[in-house]
Every structure is written in structure tokens, then in C-alpha cells.
Amino acid sequence: METKIAEDADFIEPTMASDEDILQIHTREYVQKLKTATLSAQEETQLEIPYSPELVKAFWLAAGGSMLAADLALKDRVAFNIGGGFHHAYPNHGEGFCAIHDVAVAIRRLQADRVITRAIVVDTDVHHGNGTAAIFGNDPSVFTLSIHQEKNYPAHKPPSTVDINMWDRADDSEYLDALMPAVEKALDEFRPDMLFYIGGADPFCEDQLGGLSLTKKGLLERDRRTFELARQRNIPVVTALAGGYARRVEDTVRIHINTIVAARDVVLAFPRSSRAAGE
Numbered sequence: 001m002e003t004k005i006a007e008d009a010d011f012i013e014p015t016m017a018s019d020e021d022i023l024q025i026h027t028r029e030y031v032q033k034l035k036t037a038t039l040s041a042q043e044e045t046q047l048e049i050p051y052s053p054e055l056v057k058a059f060w061l062a063a064g065g066s067m068l069a070a071d072l073a074l075k076d077r078v079a080f081n082i083g084g085g086f087h088h089a090y091p092n093h094g095e096g097f098c099a100i101h102d103v104a105v106a107i108r109r110l111q112a113d114r115v116i117t118r119a120i121v122v123d124t125d126v127h128h129g130n131g132t133a134a135i136f137g138n139d140p141s142v143f144t145l146s147i148h149q150e151k152n153y154p155a156h157k158p159p160s161t162v163d164i165n166m167w168d169r170a171d172d173s174e175y176l177d178a179l180m181p182a183v184e185k186a187l188d189e190f191r192p193d194m195l196f197y198i199g200g201a202d203p204f205c206e207d208q209l210g211g212l213s214l215t216k217k218g219l220l221e222r223d224r225r226t227f228e229l230a231r232q233r234n235i236p237v238v239t240a241l242a243g244g245y246a247r248r249v250e251d252t253v254r255i256h257i258n259t260i261v262a263a264r265d266v267v268l269a270f271p272r273s274s275r276a277a278g279e
């Protein structure tokens with residue numbers, strides 16, 4: 001690949017999450033509907049993608065991907081699910097292209113295995129992380145931070161631990177000035193054992209479903225600075241892709257690739273975190 005960010009051996013294939021793992025987040029009734037093709041017409045409309053058995057498998061696989069990435073991040077300090085980030089999925093229904101909340105499933109699995117206690121979800125997709133906020137709303141072990149365009153989908157935004165509501169057409173510096181201090185404060189005060197980064201390519205100025213004005217450079221800076229803050233504190237990072245609907249699909253691809261480039265650059269710049277080096 002042109003950017004030389006990965007070799008064949010860096011790609012590890014996930015397996016589908018088990019129903020047991022999915023059921024730690026989603027209700028039995030909803031899982032049953034997905035597995036038996038019995039969503040109501042209204043539920044399918046709300047999901048906004050046509051139902052198929054393959055779709056269900058893809059979401060179980062995405063959850064398996066985030067679980068695998070989380071396991072790998074414990075060892076390698078940073079890992080990517082090159083999919084996932086389905087932050088609009090609720091326990092009892094799907095919304096906005098999201099049927100299963102892969103990141104929430106991964107967090108619960110790691111907590112159940114007692115490899116982490118506290119997790120933070122930093123969600124920079126242009127749309128509010130409503131499913132994440134609903135799932136972890138009463139859970140002090142998971143800090144949810146969402147930066148999003150306020151006047152955009154979803155209409156109902158249950159409160160995250162921290163919500164940063166951006167005005168229409170906010171640019172790179174307005175966005176970064178709002179986001180970076182909030183991430184730094186959250187990491188220092190909450191001291192999570194793992195950071196789940198729902199990247200999102202859709203704050204890009206030419207996104208068809210977004211209304212912010214970030215450039216590719218600004219998005220790269222967003223990723224780099226977030227990873228830097230985590231690295232300096234020796235917090236493993238798991239990234240999921242989330243949304244991206246640029247007019248030119250190659251822009252969306254580039255923004256997602258840049259997230260991986262940003263992680264590599266941070267790892268090279270900080271071979272060991274300052275805290276780990278003192279241990």
C-alpha cells in the first residue's frame with residue numbers, strides 16, 4: 001500500500017461475537033427479532049438499511065471485530081476495527097445504519113473478563129452517539145464523550161457524560177479547540193483503562209450527511225492529538241471507523257487511512273509512554 005501503514009500480517013480476521021456477548025448489551029427480544037427476521041416495518045425503517053440474514057451476520061462480525069481489536073490493543077497499545085463504530089444502536093432497537101453496538105459489546109466483554117474496569121468512548125463522528133449515551137447513561141464505569149453537529153441526526157440525543165455541541169460549519173480550529181481540552185480533562189480525571197475511539201470521517205467539509213467544515217488536515221490533527229493524549233498516559237486505544245459519506249469516496253477512504261497514519265506517527269514519536277517508562 002502506498003502509505004506503507006500495514007503488512008499482511010497486521011490484518012487479523014475476527015470471528016462473529018457470540019449471542020451471549022451481544023446479549024450483555026442488547027435485549028433478548030430484539031436479538032430474537034434480528035435472528036428470526038421479525039423486525040416490524042417501523043423498526044426496519046428506523047434502522048434505515050434493508051434487513052437480510054447477511055446483515056445480521058455482518059453486525060455480529062463487527063462486534064467480534066471490536067472485541068478482537070480490544071484484545072489486541074491490550075498487547076499492542078493500539079488496534080483498529082476496520083469497520084464498526086455503530087454508535088446509534090440501542091439495547092432494544094437499531095437506528096441510523098446501526099443494528100448492534102459493537103463498541104459497547106467489546107467494553108462489556110473486557111469488563112466481564114476483568115481486564116479493564118473503566119473505559120472511555122471518544123466519539124468524533126459528526127452525529128451524536130445516542131446509542132452509546134443510552135447504554136452507558138447510568139454506568140459510572142464508562143465515560144462517554146461525543147462531539148457532533150448539534151443540528152443534525154439524531155433528533156433525540158440522550159446525554160453523554162460530556163457532549164460538545166458544534167454549530168453548523170464549525171471549522172478545524174473551532175472544533176479542535178473544543179475537543180482537545182475536553183479529552184485531556186476526561187483522561188486525567190477519569191483515568192480510563194482503555195480508550196475507544198469512534199473516529200468518524202463525516203465531520204469532513206464535503207460530507208453529504210454532515211454539516212461541519214473540517215478539512216482532511218484538521219481531521220488528521222484530531223486523530224493525532226487524541227492518540228497522543230492517550231499514549232502519553234499509557235492508555236490503550238481501540239479505533240472503530242463509524243461514518244463517512246464524502247461526495248468523493250476516495251476522500252472518505254483517505255480520512256480513515258489517515259486515522260491509522262496518525263496512530264503510527266504517534267507510536268513512532270512516543271516509542272514508550274512517559275508513564276510506562278517510569279515503571
Ligand SMILES: [Zn+2]
Pocket residue numbers: 125126127200202242243244
Ligand atoms: Zn455519522
